[in-house]
Amino acid sequence: MDLTLSDDQRSIIDSVVGVITDVMPIEKVREVLAGNTSPLDVMWSQAAGLGWFGLGLTEELGGTGFDLIEEALLFKEVGRHVTPGPLLATTLAARVAAQGGAAEVAAKLLGGEVRAGLAVPLAGDVVRLVGAAATDYLLVVHDTVAGLFPASAAIDRIPLGGLDELTSREQATVSGDPVAVVSAADDPIAARGSVLVSAMLAGIAEATRDMSVTYAKTREQFGSAIGAFQAVKHRCADMAVAAALADAQVTFAALSVNDFAADAGMQAAAARVVAEGAALDNARETIQIHAGIGVTWECDAHLYLKRVHALRELFGGEAAQRGSLLHAEPGN
Amino acid sequence: MDLRLSPEDVDFRQAARDWIRENYPTEPRPNDGPAMREFDLEWQRRQWAGGWAGVSWPVEYQGRGLPVLHQLIWLEECARIGAPDIDSRFVAVNHAGPTLIANGTQAQKAFHLPKILRGEVLWCQGFSEPQAGSDLASLRTVGVIDGDELVVTGQKLWTSFADLADYQELLIRTDPSAPRHKGLTWVICDMRLPGITIRPIKTLDGLSHFCEVFYDEVRIPLTTVVGEVNEGWRVAMSTLSFERGTAFTHGQVQLAAIVDRLIEIAGERPAYGRSKRGIDDDEIAGRLATARAEIAALRALTYTNALRNQSASQPGPEGSMVKLFYTELRQRLMRLAMEIVGPGSTLRGITHATWDEDYLFSYTETIAGGTSDIQRNIIGERVLGLPR
Numbered sequence: 001m002d003l004t005l006s007d008d009q010r011s012i013i014d015s016v017v018g019v020i021t022d023v024m025p026i027e028k029v030r031e032v033l034a035g036n037t038s039p040l041d042v043m044w045s046q047a048a049g050l051g052w053f054g055l056g057l058t059e060e061l062g063g064t065g066f067d068l069i070e071e072a073l074l075f076k077e078v079g080r081h082v083t084p085g086p087l088l089a090t091t092l093a094a095r096v097a098a099q100g101g102a103a104e105v106a107a108k109l110l111g112g113e114v115r116a117g118l119a120v121p122l123a124g125d126v127v128r129l130v131g132a133a134a135t136d137y138l139l140v141v142h143d144t145v146a147g148l149f150p151a152s153a154a155i156d157r158i159p160l161g162g163l164d165e166l167t168s169r170e171q172a173t174v175s176g177d178p179v180a181v182v183s184a185a186d187d188p189i190a191a192r193g194s195v196l197v198s199a200m201l202a203g204i205a206e207a208t209r210d211m212s213v214t215y216a217k218t219r220e221q222f223g224s225a226i227g228a229f230q231a232v233k234h235r236c237a238d239m240a241v242a243a244a245l246a247d248a249q250v251t252f253a254a255l256s257v258n259d260f261a262a263d264a265g266m267q268a269a270a271a272r273v274v275a276e277g278a279a280l281d282n283a284r285e286t287i288q289i290h291a292g293i294g295v296t297w298e299c300d301a302h303l304y305l306k307r308v309h310a311l312r313e314l315f316g317g318e319a320a321q322r323g324s325l326l327h328a329e330p331g332n
Numbered sequence: 333m334d335l336r337l338s339p340e341d342v343d344f345r346q347a348a349r350d351w352i353r354e355n356y357p358t359e360p361r362p363n364d365g366p367a368m369r370e371f372d373l374e375w376q377r378r379q380w381a382g383g384w385a386g387v388s389w390p391v392e393y394q395g396r397g398l399p400v401l402h403q404l405i406w407l408e409e410c411a412r413i414g415a416p417d418i419d420s421r422f423v424a425v426n427h428a429g430p431t432l433i434a435n436g437t438q439a440q441k442a443f444h445l446p447k448i449l450r451g452e453v454l455w456c457q458g459f460s461e462p463q464a465g466s467d468l469a470s471l472r473t474v475g476v477i478d479g480d481e482l483v484v485t486g487q488k489l490w491t492s493f494a495d496l497a498d499y500q501e502l503l504i505r506t507d508p509s510a511p512r513h514k515g516l517t518w519v520i521c522d523m524r525l526p527g528i529t530i531r532p533i534k535t536l537d538g539l540s541h542f543c544e545v546f547y548d549e550v551r552i553p554l555t556t557v558v559g560e561v562n563e564g565w566r567v568a569m570s571t572l573s574f575e576r577g578t579a580f581t582h583g584q585v586q587l588a589a590i591v592d593r594l595i596e597i598a599g600e601r602p603a604y605g606r607s608k609r610g611i612d613d614d615e616i617a618g619r620l621a622t623a624r625a626e627i628a629a630l631r632a633l634t635y636t637n638a639l640r641n642q643s644a645s646q647p648g649p650e651g652s653m654v655k656l657f658y659t660e661l662r663q664r665l666m667r668l669a670m671e672i673v674g675p676g677s678t679l680r681g682i683t684h685a686t687w688d689e690d691y692l693f694s695y696t697e698t699i700a701g702g703t704s705d706i707q708r709n710i711i712g713e714r715v716l717g718l719p720r
C-alpha cells in the first residue's frame with residue numbers, strides 16, 4: 001500500500017495546473033460565462049495536445065496508459081478551478097469509442113477535433129443532456145452499459161434551466177444507433193464517471209476552503225483579521241476536515257474502482273456522499289465568510305456553489321449512492 | 333499510489349488474524365475496578381508471550397519494529413474480531429512508551445519499557461487540573477527541588493484509571509517565575525508513593541472512568557524527570573500528538589461494526605417510536621448510509637495521514653482532524669442508534685453491555701484528549717495558519 005504521490009503524479013498535477021492557470025484562469029472562466037467561447041477552444045487544443053482525454057486509456061488504444069487515480073488528480077484540478085467545457089464527457093466518450101471499436105471517432109475525441117456531452121437517462125429514450133451544447137457526440141451512461149451516439153441522435157431538444165450558467169442542460173430523446181457501446185463488466189464507465197465527479201467535488205471543497213482561509217487572514221474587522229475570531233476559525237477548521245476526508249476517500253475510490261476491488265462500489269458511493277457534502281458545505285461557508293461580497297456576482301463563490309449542483313446530478317443521485325452504501329458488505 | 337497489500341502485508345495480516353483468533357479473551361470484560369485491570373493486563377501479557385506486543389515499537393526496545401501499515405492492520409484485526417480495545421493500557425502503550433522512547437534516559441527506558449510491553453504495569457496521565465483543562469499550561473501543581481528529589485503538592489483531575497495505575501505521567505510547575513510554558517516538568521510518578529490520595533469519580537454511565545488525585549508533599553526522585561527540568565511542555569506536546577495519530581483505529585472499526593449492526597436491526601424491526609422498519613424510513617436509511625460513507629472516509633484519511641507521516645518522528649497537527657471527526661461522528665452515530673433501538677433496549681451493545689452505555693460513553697469522547705473546540709483551534713492555527 002502506498003498513499004504518497006509519485007513523481008509522475010506530481011508532474012501531471014503541475015502540468016494540469018500550469019495549463020489551467022495559463023489559458024483558463026478565473027478571468028477567462030468569466031469570459032466564457034459572458035458568452036465568449038474562444039478561451040475554451042484554446043484550452044481544448046492544449047488539453048488534447050497534452051493527452052488529457054486519454055490519460056487513463058492504454059497506449060494501444062491511443063492513450064497515455066495511466067490509471068483512474070491519475071485521471072482523478074486531473075479532474076480534482078478541473079474542479080478546483082471551475083474549469084468549463086465537457087472535459088469529463090469527452091474523456092469518457094474517448095474510452096467508449098476506443099474500446100467499442102470506433103477507432104476513428106476515438107482518435108478525433110482524443111485529438112480534440114470533436115467533443116462529447118453527457119446524456120443522463122431519465123425514462124425510456126428520454127434523457128437529460130448535460131454540457132452537451134455544441135458537442136459532436138453524446139455519451140449515454142447507464143449503470144450496466146454506456147453508448148456513444150452522434151449528436152444528431154438527440155431529437156426534440158428542449159433547453160432546461162439550471163443553476164450553473166457554465167453547464168448547459170436540455171431534455172431530449174435519443175433515437176438511432178450508437179457508434180460504440182461498452183458494457184460495465186468490461187469497463188465500468190458509470191463508476192469511473194462517478195469517481196471523477198467526486199474528484200471535481202473534492203477539488204471544489206479544497207478551493208473554497210483556500211478562498212475562505214485566505215480571506216480570513218486578510219479581511220480585518222474590530223481591529224484584527226477575522227480568522228482570529230473562533231466563529232470564523234472553527235468554520236475554516238471544519239472546512240479543512242471536510243476537504244481532507246473527501247480527498248482521501250476519492251483516492252481510495254479511484255484506486256478501488258481501477259483495481260475492480262470487491263468493495264469498489266461502496267468506496268465510490270462513499271466518495272460521492274462525502275465529496276458532495278464537503279463541496280456544498282464549503283461553498284456555503286465560503287459565501288458566509290465573505291459575507292456581503294460573498295453574495296455578489298463578482299465573488300467567485302457562486303461559481304463553485306453552482307458547479308456543485310451541476311455535478312450532483314451525474315452518474316447516480318443520492319438514492320443510488322444510498323443503495324450501494326446500505327447494501328455493501330458489512331465491516332468495510 | 334496503490335491500495336493493494338503486498339504479499340508480506342497479506343501474510344502479516346493472516347498471521348495476526350490467526351493469532352488473535354486463537355488468543356483473544358472471549359469472556360466479557362469487567363466494566364471497571366481491579367478485575368478490569370487484571371483482564372487488560374492479562375491480554376497484554378498474552379500479546380507479549382505470543383510476540384505481538386509493541387508492533388510498531390523499535391526492535392531495540394523489544395518491539396516488533398514494523399511499519400505503521402502493520403500497526404494499522406494489527407489494530408483493525410483486533411477490533412474486527414472483537415478483541416478488547418487498548419483502553420486502560422492506552423497511556424502506558426500509546427503515550428508513556430513512545431514518550432520515553434523519544435525523550436527518556438537509558439535508565440528510564442531500561443526500567444519501564446519492558447514492564448509496559450510485558451503487561452506488568454498500567455499508567456495514567458496526570459495533566460488536567462481543576463483550574464487547568466483546555467488551558468493546560470495554566471496548571472498549578474507545584475514541584476520544589478529538594479536535594480535529589482522533587483516535592484510535589486497540588487491536585488490533578490479527570491485522571492483516567494488513576495486508581496488502577498502503577499505509574500503516572502505527571503506534569504507539574506517547577507518554575508513559577510518563568511513564562512507559563514517554560515516552567516513545567518514531565519515526571520514519572522509512582523502511584524504508591526506516600527502523600528498521594530486517589531478518589532474515583534462516577535461518570536454519567538454509572539461507571540468510573542476517571543479520578544481526582546491529591547498530592548501532599550509527595551517526594552519524587554529527580555531521576556524520574558523525562559527531558560529536562562522545565563522542559564515539560566515540549567515533552568507533553570509530543571505525548572499529545574501521539575494521542576491524535578493512529579489512536580482511533582480500533583474505535584473506527586467499532587464504528588463500522590455499530591453501523592453494520594444498526595443496519596441489521598433497522599432491517600428487522602421498526603425504529604423506536606416509528607411504524608416503519610428503520611431501513612424503509614428514508615430519513616433513518618439516509619443517515620445510516622451517510623454514516624457508512626463517513627466511516628469509510630475517516631479510514632481513508634487515517635491511512636493517508638499515517639502512511640504519509642511515517643517518516644516524521646511524531647505525528648503532525650493533522651491528527652487533530654481525525655480526532656475531531658472521529659469523536660463527533662461517534663456521538664452522532666450513537667444518537668442515531670438511540671433513535672433506532674430506543675433507550676433501555678435489551679439488545680446487547682457493541683462496546684459496552686448495553687446500547688445505553690455505548691450511547692452515554694460517546695459524550696465523553698468529544699472532551700477527553702482535548703475538546704472538539706480545542707481541536708478546531710489547533711486545525712485553524714497550526715494546519716491552516718490562521719491568526720491566534
Ligand SMILES: Cc1cc2nc3c(=O)[nH]c(=O)nc-3n(C[C@H](O)[C@H](O)[C@H](O)COP(=O)(O)OP(=O)(O)OC[C@H]3O[C@@H](n4cnc5c(N)ncnc54)[C@H](O)[C@@H]3O)c2cc1C
Nearest residue numbers: 457458459460465466490491492696699700701702703705
Ligand atoms: C473521559 C475523560 C477522560 C479524561 N482522562 C484524562 C486523563 O487521563 N488525564 C488528564 O490529564 N485529563 C483527562 N481528561 C481531561 C480532559 O483533557 C479535559 O476535560 C479537557 O481537556 C477539557 O478541560 P475541562 O474539562 O476543564 O473543560 P474546560 O477547559 O473548562 O472547557 C469548557 C468548555 O469551554 C471550551 N473552551 C475552553 N477553552 C476554549 C478555547 N480556547 N476556545 C474555545 N473553546 C474553549 C471547551 O471546548 C469546553 O466546551 C479526561 C476527560 C474525560 C472527559
